[in-house]
Amino acid sequence: MTTNRHDHRTLAEALRRRVLDGPGRTDRATRQAMAERAAGGPAIDAPFDDLARQIGASAAEVTDEQVARVLRSTGSEKAAFEVIAAAALGADLLRWQQGIKALDEATDALA
Amino acid sequence: MRLHEIERGDGLFNRLLIGFISLVSRMRLPDAARVAFYHKEFFSSPMGAWTQAAMRGPSPWSVSERELMAALVAKWNSCAFCVGAHGAVAAKEMQRTAVDAALVDFRAAPISERLKATLVFLEILTLRPMELTAEDARAVLHAGVKPEALEDAIAVGAVFSIVTRYADALDFAVPTANEFNRAASLLLKRGYAS
Numbered sequence: 555m556t557t558n559r560h561d562h563r564t565l566a567e568a569l570r571r572r573v574l575d576g577p578g579r580t581d582r583a584t585r586q587a588m589a590e591r592a593a594g595g596p597a598i599d600a601p602f603d604d605l606a607r608q609i610g611a612s613a614a615e616v617t618d619e620q621v622a623r624v625l626r627s628t629g630s631e632k633a634a635f636e637v638i639a640a641a642a643l644g645a646d647l648l649r650w651q652q653g654i655k656a657l658d659e660a661t662d663a664l665a
Numbered sequence: 666m667r668l669h670e671i672e673r674g675d676g677l678f679n680r681l682l683i684g685f686i687s688l689v690s691r692m693r694l695p696d697a698a699r700v701a702f703y704h705k706e707f708f709s710s711p712m713g714a715w716t717q718a719a720m721r722g723p724s725p726w727s728v729s730e731r732e733l734m735a736a737l738v739a740k741w742n743s744c745a746f747c748v749g750a751h752g753a754v755a756a757k758e759m760q761r762t763a764v765d766a767a768l769v770d771f772r773a774a775p776i777s778e779r780l781k782a783t784l785v786f787l788e789i790l791t792l793r794p795m796e797l798t799a800e801d802a803r804a805v806l807h808a809g810v811k812p813e814a815l816e817d818a819i820a821v822g823a824v825f826s827i828v829t830r831y832a833d834a835l836d837f838a839v840p841t842a843n844e845f846n847r848a849a850s851l852l853l854k855r856g857y858a859s
Contacts, residue, residue, distance in 0.1 A: 561722075562820040565715035572711045592830075605834075613833035614743040621667040621834065631670040632704050639708045642830035646823050652794040653786075653819035659799035661812045 566650055573643050579633040588637045589644025601627050602637060609641040666696055667836045671703045679703070690851070692844045696837035697750065697828070701857075712827070717858040719824045725814040726821075728853070729758035730780055733767055734818060735825040737784060740768055741791040744829035746837040751825070753842075753849035782808035783815065787822040 574586050587598040592610030597603050601623035608616050625634040666672040674680035679702045687694045701709045720731050732755035739747030748768065756764045760775075767774035771784045782805045789797050805815050840848065 561718060562715070562816060565711075565718055566820075566823070569711040569715055573708060576707070578707055609830055609834050612743070613830040616834045616836075618667060618836075621836075625668070631668045632675070632707075635668055635671065635704055636707060638831055638834050642827045642834065645830055646826040649790050649794045649826055650819065650823035652797045653790050653822065654816070656786075656797045656799050656802040657812060657815055657819065660802035660806060663799065663803075 563654070566647065570643065570647055573636075573640055578636045579630060580628060580636045585637060585640035588640040589647070592641035592645040593648040595644075605638070606641045606644075609638065610645040613642070666699075666838060667834075671699050671835065672696070674699065675703055690847065692847055693838070693840070695746075695750065695840055695844075695848050696835070697746070697832065700831070700835070712824075713858045715820070716824050716828070717856050719817065719820040721856045724817045725811060726780075726817055727758065729755045730776075731817075731821050733759065733764060733776070733780075734784065734787060734821045735828075736764070736768060737771060738787060738791050738822055738825040739829050741788060742826060742829040742833070744833050745839050746832050747825065747829045749839060749842070749845045750848065750852070753845040754852050757849055757853050779805075779808050779810045779814075783810055783818045786815070787818060790819065790822050791826055 574589055575582060578585065584602065587595075588602055588606045590596070591598050591603060591606035594610065598606065601620070605616065605620045605624050608620060621634065621638070624637060625631065628634045628637065674683045682702065683694050683699060686698075701713060703709065720735070721728065724731065726734075732751045736748050736751040736755055739751060752764050752768060763775050767776055767784075772781060774781075786797075786801050786805045789801055802815060806812065810818075
């Protein structure tokens with residue numbers, strides 16, 4: 555596998571598509587809302603809002619209770635994992651896009 | 666670990682596999698590896714593919730330089746598990762003193778100027794992504810880093826921000842220094858693809 559520009563962008567998009575648009579134990583809208591909220595987007599329904607916001611702001615400060623509330627609401631550990639993964643992905647696909655945007659603007663100006 | 670099914674494994678095969686690996690390696694399988702076995706088709710497979718490309722694919726950056734970038738992203742995100750895990754892998758091919766110095770203050774550490782310039786960019790990307798500008802990217806390019814190399818570093822930064830975020834949200838158990846060191850040898854040899 556090579557790591558040229560096309561590959562990282564393709565791999566990032568494949569990950570986004572699978573986790574946010576693909577099938578799962580949770581509905582796509584919930585995963586997408588978690589991702590947007592963790593990236594600084596609008597508030598969503600409880601108990602998801604609190605966990606998504608915390609994962610985006612500082613995951614090291616996530617509490618047992620925040621995860622337990624989401625687990626009770628989703629009804630399964632796989633479903634809770636899906637929304638946690640979606641939030642983590644949302645926060646950092648934002649970083650990926652910001653980094654690539656800065657790089658592209660810098661290299662476009664050189665071209 | 667806040668989700669117990671990840672810790673014990675989903676399905677009989679994964680439970681046996683986790684038990685077998687722990688037995689053979691004579692240490693508790695780290696939680697990062699347990700996540701790699703869990704709900705694989707949904708997350709671990711596409712995440713593992715990108716992580717493997719970023720960390721082990723061909724790149725102007727050495728494996729240890731990329732592992733050091735990962736350890737610093739973990740530090741900026743306050744993720745003790747990932748600082749320990751990736752600092753230990755970096756130290757397999759780099760002086761431990763250089764890794765420790767970089768984790769304290771990378772600007773004063775005995776590492777290359779191109780790596781320092783890239784870490785300045787990754788620090789902004791991790792902590793203040795909306796403040797990142799083309800000027801920040803130009804500063805890295807002016808330090809002698811090729812655009813392709815900066816893109817590789819951005820991929821490392823993004824991938825490890827994701828990892829640190831779910832590691833902390835799930836509350837990964839933090840191994841001892843000795844366990845990190847042993848796990849690092851396996852991670853160096855086997856990589857990240859799940």
